[in-house]
Amino acid sequence: MSEAPSQEEAQLASTEKPPLYTKPYTHYVLGILTVVYVFNFIDRQILAILAQSIKVDLGLSDTQIGALSGIAFGIFYAVLGIPIARLADKYSRVNIISICLGIWSLMTALSGLAGNFWQLLAARIGVGIGEAGGSPPSHSLIADYFPVTGRASALGIYALGIPIGILFGNFAGGWIDQYFGWRNAFMLVGIPGIVLAIILKLTIKEPPRGYSEGRVPDTKAIPFKEVVRTMWAFKSFRQIAFGAATQAFVGYGAIAWMPSFLMRAHGMTSGEVGTALGLIIGIAGGIGTLSGGFLADKLGSKNVRWYMWIPACGFLVAVPFSIGVFTIDSLYVILALYTIPALLSNLYTGPTFGMTQSLAP
Template sequence: MSQYRADRRAWYALCVLTVVYAFNFIDRQLLAILQEAIKADLGLSDSQLGLLTGFAFALFYVTAGIPIARWADRSNRRNIVALSLAVWSFMTAISGLVNNYVQLLLARVGVGIGEAGGSPPSHSMISDMFPPEQRAGALGFYSTGVSIGILFGFLLGGWLNEFFGWRVAFMVVGAPGLILALVVRFTVTEPRRGMSEAREMSDDSTSLRDVVALLWQRKTFRHMAFAASLYAFAGYATANWTASFMIRTHGMSTGELGSWLALIIGFGGAVGVLGGGVLADRLGARDDRWYLWVPAIVGVVATPFATAVYLMPSAGPALAMMVVPAVLSNVYLGITIATSHRLVGLQMRATSSAILFFVLNIIGLGGGPWIVGLVSDALAGSYGLDSLRLAMLYVVPPVMLWSASHFYLASRHLRTDLLAAPQ
């Protein structure tokens, strides 16, 4: 394996992996802006939509994630990322050919299985390319892929649906990922494990049970994983239902709405996650606990604005209230991944990411969109189109505050757990 002797090679690889992550969320987010058109075409309920974008996707995403991560901790991570990208892009493209709910569900399951091989190997590569004092910033940069993907998912999905329909949108957005998979395979170099810390990888293999046991022993990880899962619960619920909420409550078109959400959630979220990672690295140089204090503070600050979104009388003020929670929505992500990697050994990094994402996505991606859909259906008889607005109001802000409390609890154990981390 070649080493990254020049910073530019590490930054090139980071940029390519970030684009891959953006494609991950373009393909995932596309469904959110298209789901009202799909609902009307296929005759679906909110519960079915919530299951489609949430638990059904998450179940296969996290189930495939751990074995793929174990493979990545022993094999060439770049090749795994390239293969995974090709699979999920193909499954996105054929989503435009489905004729019923079951076929669409199976296509999204295929997307989930493909996407399971994207993030954990990428996290591991980035931790080998960037030293601990730069890692939260680097992983924060990588995590801007979430927001970039949401930006283009909303923008492309909104306007393609407006002019060509939801089926064409899936096909047009899925195809370029197949080309990007070749770029990853033939232009990105696999970094040597432990390179950024001048450490050599041990020949001793670690089992999944070893990694799970180590992480479970760390109270930092327990609280942090649950905190991240709760914030993801609120974030995925918001990302998957905001377009439907604005269409139903404020009568916006998909094209206009896609442009606004691309700017607010996409661009704003990218600024927040990158800035949050850099800020945590700078403050963390004084006290490691800042890595967990930052997302705790962010959760408290964002909650009142997230509440106000669902109380505004018209579209303009509602969009304005989204800005602060959108900017702060993914600040926790790069910080949480970087902290998880500091708690484990070199051959445990991809697996630790997969375990973190298992918890995060079962609770967050699996629960968030689905629970909001269930609550909305339960309220529909009494409140009609207003049921979704109320469901989001009752669910999202309280979960954000709950998340902040667990980030603070995690910070109380961080310094002790870092001292006990494998060398």
């Protein structure tokens, strides 16, 4: 006897409609949104590679550096993500992304003018506020440009912005810091994002909501409590939320302090650290991000549980290698070991993003 489809599986079986836009334009949209996500992580990650220079120049403690990379950014990013996502359900997602991109890029550039901890804290809060409006409307746009069967792959490509952004943030930030100082590094990576915001606004079209799944959008404002109650009713959504939050807690914490660890414990320069971590996370992380999305779409077509089994297996296998990174003395062994968790810890992005968008009513 075959097992009755679960509520989640039934949701995934929604009727798909033919594409509304040409394939080249759809790919262009995905490309632009991916570049926006690249800048999201360049501007987010660059503080980590500059932290040691900022600490010395401004006379900051590790606690203050931790506040700049953690609390200042994380609280505003997490808390404002929900109301901005609500705005994206009602108003133009293209406008929201372009405005938020302009805000976080400007605040990144202004970080280079900070003369003390409080000024830099204010700038990083601004970056967190702006970046909170990047992913929710982007995910929603991609869900309307791509059908369910190819959505995890599309979101996996979009998620390449994470390793690519970390690559460029580390590489550019490290060498600019070494030769021109941390202030110029902030300014040089912040200004191009303002130009990109204008390009996005002028060239990306707002698609009908729910089109790729054949749904008629409900224009009524749904109470926030009802949204939470509806999504929380999905057991799989609760598990996805917990798993993704755990990965973010561990992964971003490690990335934030990895450059300082290599500089202090192993005597590397900011340029050397930027090159090493940029290449490791950019290449290995990129392979993991793409593989996770494509594997999930391939295996998930036979059993939807593969969307979660793939990242779960990746996390478990990565643990012993991650421990080795911080307990082994040899620098070359450390960098070699780090490629494995860099790859495996990025398997989750495409599957979790795709499953979440497919579960959302």
